[in-house]
Amino acid sequence: MTDFVARRRTMVDTQVRPSDVTKFPIIDAMLTVPRESFVPDAQREAAYVEGLIDYGNGRYMLEPRTLAKMLDALNISNDEMVLDIAPAMGYSTAVAARMAQLVVGVESDETLAAEAQTLLSEADADNAIIHVGPLEQGAVEHGPYDVIMIQGGVEKVPDDVVAQLKDHGRIACLFVEKGLGTVRIGRKTGGRVSWRDAFNASAPVLEHFSAECAFSL
Template structure:
């Protein structure tokens, strides 16, 4: 029988800590959230590899290192509300929920959204909800948000998402240019978002955030 708890510890010790992620809430969350439960059954054995995990329906689970460093960059506190875009089966939502007051996950795919809600309930995550809707529209009815995370590559962002960020709030995105990706953190001040470089990473571009998409709302 696979010892997934041991694999979680190995993941933290070999992928997370060496990436200069040492904040206790992130380490604690990654040690305690069963990543293997948030992937398709056929992928459970691959849940802790240091790579993307395909979830189906065009979604993937980001590398543990990438998610951990994104969380480190936005530094969620326990009185904050987080918007988690494209969480697939909900792993990133479960992780963030251990740090935040509330996490609102937005997933377009009906099957993924329903399964994510079930998995979060089974994991006793009672401070997260899954909102089914278009990724680029966010979930304005539950906002504004202190933190926004996007679980996939982006080429452009619509103002509809940025408008849901509180003044003083942070947004973290993996901007893809060809095969190269850069994670940047945006800080909203006086209604405008200024960006800074965080680290390099890579992930498939989410169709809702590709250059060709026209956000005609």
Template sequence: MADFALRRRMMVDTQVRPSDVTKFPIIDAMLKVEREAFLPDALREAAYSSENLDLGEKRVLLEPRTLAKILDALNISGDQLVLDIGCAYGYSSAVVARMAQAVVAVEEDTAMAAEAQSVFVESGTDNVIVHEGPLADGAEEHGPYDLILIQGGVEQLPDAIADQLKDGGRIACLFMEDALGIVRIGYKTGGTLSWRFDFNASAPVLPGFEKEAVFAL
């Protein structure tokens, strides 16, 4: 039987801490949330690998380093409402839920959303709302949000998502530019987002977050 607790500790010690992520709430959450519980049986053995895990249909579970550095940059506090887009089976939302007041987890795949809800119930995670619907639509009815994170690549951020961020709020986006991915943190002031570079990473572009095709005659 796999010793997942040991693998969790190794993940933190070899992937998270060496990436300059040392904030206690992040380390604590990533040590306590059972990553393997938020994956299909066939992927559980690979739960703590240092790569994005392929969930099919251009969806991945982001590698631990990428998620940890995004959480570090967003600097979540216990009074904040967080929108987690593309939560898949719910791992990222479970980690964020240990740091935030509440999380709205958006998932458009019905089976993934149902499984995430089931694992939240089993694990006693009671401050996450699973919202089933198109990822690019977010979850306006529960917003506006203090923080937004997106579990996959972005070529173009939908206006609907930007509009759901509170003024003074922050959003993390992994912008894919050809093969290169850049995580930027957006700060909303006076209704406008300004972006700063944070680190390099990579992930498939999520459905609904592609650049609009431009047709030239």
């Protein structure tokens, strides 16, 4: 029988801590949330490897290092509301729920959304819900949010998503440009988001988060 508790500890010790992520709430969450429960049964043995996990239909679980460093840069506190876009089966939502007051995951795939809601309940993430709808529209009825994070690559951030971020709120996005990925942290001030580069990472670009094609004559 696989010892997933030991694998979680190894993941934290070899992928998270060496990436300069040492905040107790993040370490505790990643040691506690059963990552193997949030992947398809056929991929449970691969749940703790370094690399993306492919759910199909354009959904991926980000590498442990990438999620941990995103959370580290966002520095979520227990009185904040978080919008988590494209969480697939809900792992990132479950992890963030151990730090935030409330987490709203947005998933457009109804099958994944239903699985995520069940898994969140099983993980005692009572302060997390899954909203079913287009990723690019966020979940305006539950916002605005102190923190937004997107679980996949982006070339642009839709205006509807930015509008749901509170003034002085933070957003983490993995921008992909010419095949290279950089996670940037944005802070909203006066209705505008200022970005800074945080670290390099990679993930395929989510549908509806790609740059619009420009044509010239």
